[in-house]
Amino acid sequence: MSKAQIITKYQTQIQEILAQNHLQLFEINWIYEHETNVLQILAENSDSSVTNVEFDNLIAANEAISVLLDDDTDLTEPYVLEVASAGAERQVKNKEVLINNINKYFFLKTSTSYEGVSEFNATLNTYNPSTEEFTFSFFLKGKPKKAILKFTEIIFIRFAIKF
Known part of the structure; x- marks a missing residue:
C-alpha cells in the first residue's frame, strides 16, 4: 500500500x-x-x-x-x-503555531535579507494581529537586530534549540 x-x-x-x-x-x-x-x-x-x-x-x-x-x-x-x-526542531506549518509560541526560539529562512543574511536563529517576541506581523530578535555579528515579518515572508521556519 x-x-x-x-x-x-x-x-x-x-x-x-x-x-x-x-x-x-x-x-x-x-x-x-x-x-x-x-x-x-x-x-x-x-x-x-x-x-x-x-x-x-x-x-x-x-x-x-x-x-x-x-x-x-x-x-x-x-x-x-x-x-x-514530530520532534523538538519540527517545522512550523502555520501561523497559529507561531502565535501560540511567543518567546520561543526558531530557525528562519526569509524572503527579506538583513545585512546580507536571510537565514538566522531568532526569538519570537511579539505578534501584532492588526498588521499580522511577527517581531523576531536575533544577533548578527554580535549586534542585536529585529526582524518584522509577515508569515508569507517566511520561506521556512522550524523550532530551534538554543544553546
Missing part, C-alpha cells in the same frame, strides 16, 4: 484517534528502512503552546491505530507502525 492510499483511506480516522489522545497529525510517511516498510505517523500536541509530547499519549495512539490497521485486508505486506513526536 502506498502513502497516498493510506492517507486517502485512513487519514480522517488517524486524526480522530490522535485527537482523542490530545495530539494532532503533523505528517504521515511510508518509508523503507532497514529492509522493512515503516508507516510513520508524526504527531504534535493539539495545544500548540505545549511543546513536549507526552509519551503515554503516543503509546495510546499507537495502540489504537494498530487496532484500526490490523483489520485491513489490503495491508498485505509486512510493515512496522511508528507513531512518534
